Amino acid sequence: AMLREMVAAGCDYAVLESTSHALSARWNRLGGAQFDVAVLTNVTHEHLDFHGSVEQYRRDKARLFEMLGEGDGRWRMGDGISIPHPPSPIPARKSRKVAIVNADDPNHQMFLDAAPASATRLTYGIARPADVRAHDVQASQHGLRFRVETPWGERALNLKLTGDFNVSNALAALTVGLAEGVPLEAAATALEAIPGVRGRMERIEQGQPFTVLVDYAHTPGAFEKLMGIVRPLTSGQLIAVFGSAGERDREKRAIQGAVAARFCDLAVLTDEDPRLEDRDAIIAKIAAGVAANQVAGKPCPALSIPDRAAAIRAAFERAGPGDIVLLLGKGHEACIIYGTEKVPWDEASAAREALRAMGYGSSPQRHGDTEGLGL
Incomplete structure (x- = not known):
């Protein structure tokens, strides 16, 4: 209905996040969709409860690239096999299809191979050779600076976004724009105008002597990236508040705990979306990962506080000048799922409320502003 309204x-364009669940044969919620451009950001350890294995997870995600070849009466299976399927009742608007992948992801070739032979293939990246590549990346308190080389020319970019992962995200968006005929200067100017993203490295500032960042990171890989960026910037403690979703990938829980133990000085374990699982059992799995992966000379105790608001308050009460508190896993999401009920939740608002209760006033801050962090 929304696409019809658009x-x-x-x-003229719809940018659609296509989840591995929706792409899978089990759900097939995107069946019949005719994509013109497919983009891979990365493959992480996620949703194995649904897909069963990492390999199946990759194959289901690769369906997006296979679907670039659909509309000609055949299904592409990604391994050289194609079988007939009923033609779509909607004629394809564009004959040119584009497959775009992150060359820094070790799985990227699988996704390029899944695309039809007729598709244009483009890569972007930082560490590895790519069609659209960032060089001389510099992070500062003002954001990100780098030089980008593309088949359409070169340009220096100065982004207000923070976090190295946003270099890759910007390159992905830039590659799409360039492939669709947007001039390099126009695309770069648009990227430079983005002030930040709600729930992504979002700083909460109310005059407290420690830094509070809200981020959607909820996988071991995302933890590695985010904590790896923030840890060197912490003059005091690094404190993380997080949980793990119920009825989802159970294997990642202990791994999340292990990553936190390596980077953090305190882990406050809490609810994310327990659903119908035992909330205490979920937290216990994470706590076991923390306990089993302590770093010599840098202990990381774990507090188990299922109530998320109480967990945030506890983290703030233990934070001091120079500390950074990470509130992870909810980001922009508007609810926490208990059983089958969606309970309204706003992470940033909960953080501000906890700070007010500690006597810190309100001071507006734009999304993504990390001034003073040294980013």
Whole structure:
């Protein structure tokens, strides 16, 4: 219905996050969709409860690239096999299809191989050779600076976004724009105008002597990236508040704890979305990962506080000048799922409320502003 409304409103493009669940044969919620551009950001340790294995997870995600070849009456299976399927009742608007992947992800070739032979293939990256590549990346308190080389020319970019992962995200968006005919200067100017993203390295500032960052990171890989960026910037403690989703990948829980133990000085374990699972059992799995992966000379105790608001308050009460408190896993999401009920939740608002209760006033801050962090 939304896509129909977009067409009626005169929209020319729809940017659709296509989840591995929706792409899987089990759900097939995107069956019949005719994509013109497919983009891979990365493959992480996630959703194995649904897909069963990392390999199946990759194959289900690769369906997005296979679907670039659909609309000609055949299904592409990614391993050279194609079988007939009923033609779509909607004619394809564009004959040119584009497959775009992150060359820094070790799985990227699998996704390029899944695309039809006729598709244009483009890569982006930082560490490895790519069609669109960032060089001389510099992170500062003002954001990110780097030089980008593309088949369409070169340009220096100065982004307000923070975190090295946003270099890759910017390159992905830039590659899509360039592939669709947007001039390099126009695409770069648009990227430079982005102030930040809600729930992604979002700083909560109310005059407290420690830094509070809200981020959606909820996988071991995302923890590694985020904590690896923030740890060197911490003059005091690094404190993380996080949980793990119920009825989802159970294997990642202990791994999340292990990553936190390596980087953090305190882990406050709490609810994310328990659903119908035992909330205490979920937290116990994470705590076991923390306990089993202590670093010599840098203990990381774990507090288990299922109530998320109480966990945030506890983290703040233990934070002091120079500390950084990470609130991870909820980001922009508007609820916490208990059983089958969605309970309204706003992480940033909960953080501000906890700070007010500690006597810190309100001071507006734009999304993604990390001034004073040394980023």
